[in-house]
Amino acid sequence: MKRNALLSAIGLTFSSAFLFACSASAVSTDSVNQVDADIPKNIIMVVADGMGPAYVSAYRYFKDDRSTPLVEPIIFDDMLLGTVQTYPHQQSGFVTDSAASATALAAGVKTYNGAVGVTVDKEPVETVLHRARKMGMGTGLAVTSTIVHATPASYMVANEQRRNYFEIADSFFDDRIDGRFLADVMLGAGVEHFAREDRNVIEDFQNSGFQYVDTYEQLTNVDLDKPLLGLFGSSSLPWALDDSDPYRLSTLTKAALSHLNHKNDKGFFLLVEASQVDWAGHANEIGSAMAEMHDLAVTLEVLAEFGKNNPDTLVLITADHSTGGLTVAGKDGYRWDPIWIQNAKASVPTIAAQMMKADDRAAIVSDLLGFELNAQEGQLLDAVTTEMSSRDVENVIKGIVNERTNTGWTTNGHTAVDVNIYGYGPGADKFKGNLDNIEVAHRIFELLEARD
Ligand SMILES: [Zn+2]
Missing domain, CATH: 1.10.60.40 (Diphtheria Toxin Repressor; domain 2)
Known part of the structure; x- marks a missing residue:
């Protein structure tokens, strides 16, 4: 009825109205398959390691234009969906490490601190990345740590101990899903974990059709039809404050997006990790914490631009826990400068x-x-x-x-405070409210299943 009313309002003749109706129905069938309002084609999961709520507040003041009375909003502010509880399996108490929390976010199970993609009984679990792969989707990683660090490792493989970097690197190559490699694009650091005396996993990847790059510059000149491994540091990338490219996470993310969105029929799952917010928190170093947050904020701008051009993309941003007990004012009372x-x-x-x-x-x-x-x-x-x-x-x-x-810190470790979750795109509403971290995975699984 609506369409008839519209047609008469714009005064179309019968024959052109008939054509219009045909093309309109073709478009709507198409959109059921491809751009459902609630079901994303692509899912981008951003984990800001260690980014408790105080980091976001601090970053807002850090970026404030002091010539105006109000504090300007930052890119996070419009995207807030809710908060996430971070506690691990009961046997590890209330304070999680990055492996247990990444396993919760990736697979929807509570496990012990140190566990990479395994339950408390050390059984491997399926992650959202694995499920996406099974559904024929593209998959990728862009991180500022070694790519075998706790967070990316927990999405990719299973190992009972996060520090088994060599074993985890081997699994990155050896594991397959339906005969395919786990990921099409893997960008971060980790040369020392892959190019070893006992085994050169970089060469293994190269001999299996992967292209390998080790400078940011090479990323602008890769073959989008071939899978890509890029390792730009031995065990981590330099701090944002020290790196030749202070926006290296956004550089890696852009490259991963170009790769995954090239001939993108079935959609993709991309994990982006701002790994070093956490490290700045462990070190109680506020300058690096804000520089890492800035690289993340620039990355979120890249993702927002991608989301604008690809509205069938769900983008989620959360943290695995807070680090350092950062407070935005220290013992000197009412000031933070x-x-x-x-x-x-x-x-x-x-x-x-x-x-x-x-x-x-x-x-x-x-x-x-x-x-x-x-x-x-x-x-x-x-x-x-x-x-x-x-x-x-x-x-x-x-x-x-x-x-x-006048920055306050209470620990060199993690804290058990809830963290924020941000996001937009189809399905984002499912992540509103206060969620247990395992719910994040459960809801991503539901969105993946809804595509069938
Ligand atoms: Zn940490």
Whole structure:
């Protein structure tokens, strides 16, 4: 009836109305198959490792334009869906590690800390990536850690212990689903885990038709018809603050998207991990935490652009847990001053190493931190001896930054606080509210099943 009313309103003749009706029905059949409002063709899962809610708040203040009275929104703000509980299997208490939480997000089971894609009984579990593969979809990874680190490993393979990097790397090559490799594109670090004395898994991949690249520049010149392995660092990529490409996660994500969206008939599942937010949290290093968040935010812009051009794409962003017990104000009361990290030129480990080689310590540290140290801070640096461990040297510099910014940290480990979940696209409504982390996987499985 609606269509007839529309047709008479626009005054179409019978014959052209008939043609219109035919083409309209062709379009609607098509859309049932391809662009259902609630069923995504492509699913992109972004895990920001360690990104508790305080990291997002801190990033908003970090990016604030101080010349205006209100704090400007950041890309996360429009995408909030709800919160996610992160606790692992009961036998590991309430505070999860990245392996147990990634297994929960990927496979929908609670397991023990350290478990990669296995239950508490060490039985392998099927992940959403595996299910996508079984359905003939493209699959891929883009991460800033080694690609065999806890989070990507838990989506890909099964191993009873996350630190078995060599075994996990072997499984990346040896495991198959319906005769196919687990992923079409794998981008991150991990040369030391793949190119070993006992086995060169990079060569295994190359001999099986994969192209291999090891510089970001090569990513612009790959064959989209061949599967792709890209390892750009030994065990991790450099910190965003130290990397030749400070937006390396967005660079890897763009490359993975071009690959997976090329001849994309059946859709794809892509895992993106901002791995080093967590590492900055462990180190209690707020400058690197914000630089990693910025790389993630730029990556979310890339994904938003992709989503605009491919509206049949579900994008989900969440964290596996919070790290460091970050608070956006420390012991000095009512202030948090990100101005002291906004001009940082290097990570604290790099600054510490440079300082130990310099004659004028305060000068080099002032230059790399991006602000002039005062006399008292200069004395702290002069008190550093060559006998001190690099960790202790770094702690002196971090202490200066944490005091300047008045950043609070309560631990070098993880905390059990709920994390945020963000997202958009078909099916995103299923992730609203407060979810247990295993529910994230269960709902992705439901969306995959609904495609059949
Ligand atoms: Zn961690």
